Ligand SMILES: O=C(O)CCC(=O)C(=O)O
């Protein structure tokens with residue numbers, strides 16, 4: 001029950017273009033780690049945060065509905081809120097963009113409350129090589145669906161990584177869902 005779940009077309013290609021534009025408008029910074037450290041050998045990516053109450057409200061609306069459905073049918077976690085903004089990540093060939101094995105639940109007032117992670121593939125698979133989102137939920141390493149606009153859901157305690165981008169660039173949209181401690 002803890003293996004990743006994929007919705008094949010949560011966003012259309014035109015909506016993925018709009019997501020990319022929202023990221024450009026918000027502006028990209030160098031991404032940190034859970035807890036705020038910056039270690040390029042673990043993560044090399046540029047990050048933009050989307051305003052779910054403003055220009056990206058339609059994105060959040062879609063994600064809230066999808067989380068409700070997938071949590072009801074697959075995870076059945078007690079989820080209460082989206083305590084962090086949505087994160088657009090940009091992994092470029094020139095930077096060897098990647099994110100090494102990690103979990104999203106971690107130290108920190110918000111990170112410790114993360115229970116479910118959702119990653120949308122914003123780029124078309126033809127736009128890059130490498131850049132695979134891999135999960136290790138049960139000693140089987142699975143590559144997430146790469147279809148543009150697809151969304152992969154997994155518990156925030158599941159190990160995952162993004163392999164180095166070796167050609168082009170990959171954009172993704174990550175959202176965390178929060179709730180009371182696992183028990
Ligand atoms: O870009 C991805 O596919 C995953 C990003 C990620 O794992 C994170 O930001 O915690």
Ligand SMILES: [Fe+2]
Pocket residue numbers: 102103104160
């Ligand atoms: Fe992550």
